[in-house]
Amino acid sequence: MEFSLHFESVFAESDLILRGILLTIGLSACAITLGSGLAIVLVALRDLGNAAVRLFVDTYVELLRNTPFLVQLFMIFFGLPLLGLRMSGTQAALLAMTLNLSAYATEIIRAGVDSIHKSQIEAGLSLALSRLQVFRYVVMKQAFAKVWPALSSQFVLMLLASSICSFISVPELSGAAAIVEQRTFRSFETYIVVTLSYLVLALVLKFALIWLGHHLFHRKVVSILNTASKEGIA
């Protein structure tokens, strides 16, 4: 049994891999921004709305959290065109990632909001802040500071889950890997390079989020070895 690894042909396709990396970063950054924005709206609706709104938000969150990302992606990519909504693979991927992340982020931020003591809100209201102002300045700021680690690991998980978009031939990093693999017939080498790329991307994002948490919420800087997450995404 003898084998050797040949990386030359894989590196010859490095521009394809680089473009894949850029698309992965782009998709993840957009999904994280849009998904978090949507989550804040949903948490606000749930916090300020009536029972029906609350039920709607909770159902949305539970439906998305209890079905695989892959099936959500298929439903959007194969299903929506039948409703006349044509979209490219990349657009479908972005939509699926945004919706998926919004559900997880809603759950995380909601937990943070619930942990804010009622007296804080009463104090805010007694200072003649509007309910929206209380939500924005009193509740949200503290909630975000509290759940930042959980939110951070969710963002990293979203970056990793973006690899699933290769199932609908989106040329992000793992989609690019599939193309390089077909061109070079160097499967193992290709996936070693691509796996290492994901590793670097995820670690950089982790560092960036720790740094951001430190600057935005004055969180203590922890060793990256202590940022392991207890959830997973699918």
Added chain:
Amino acid sequence: MSTFGWPEFLFLLRSAGWSVVLTAIALAFGAVGGGTFAIMRLATNAVLRNVAAVYILTIQSIPVLMILFMSYYGLSIAGVEIPPLLAASVSLSIYVSAYLAEIWRGSIQAVPFQQWEASASLALTRVQQYRYIILPQALRISLPPTVGFLVQLVKNTSIVSVVGFVELSRAGQLVNNATFRPFEVFMTVAAIYFAICFPLSRLSRYLERVLHVGRSH
């Protein structure tokens, strides 16, 4: 073109059985690995501790899809033609081990430190401390997050469809290709996943409540 009827639905249900089997296999092997790495992560030996920490960080920083491809091609480059079920089981077990290690490390650390001191003062060895004092209490703490993680595992089994293993998602793709009714097919697939995952999510929350291990305000 066939329609989406009973036979197709039963095919999906049977394939869902494979998703469950895969979950069980990955859980069984992943639990062994996870337990080992959790205890290594808390070892007094710095080498063991750091090896476990780096393993957990690495596996948690690469997509499950990449773990799958790496084990699939990694094993076959060694000359063995491996069946999809084996590649799927190996990769999911590796994935599970890293996450369970972290969950269980947290659970062990959540046992009050005095329990270690008290048992040490009774001259228990480290193994005895784990066996009789720490693990029974950690088990209780770990139950809700472990069940919660199971939900993630069930959903992540969908990814192994890429190596041609016919579990629920792959079956959904096959039925969709034959019937071209994506909404009905993937709604059904999603509903079956939901029927498995939602009770588990609820169970996790229920356990958190009855075992009184949730964070207190």
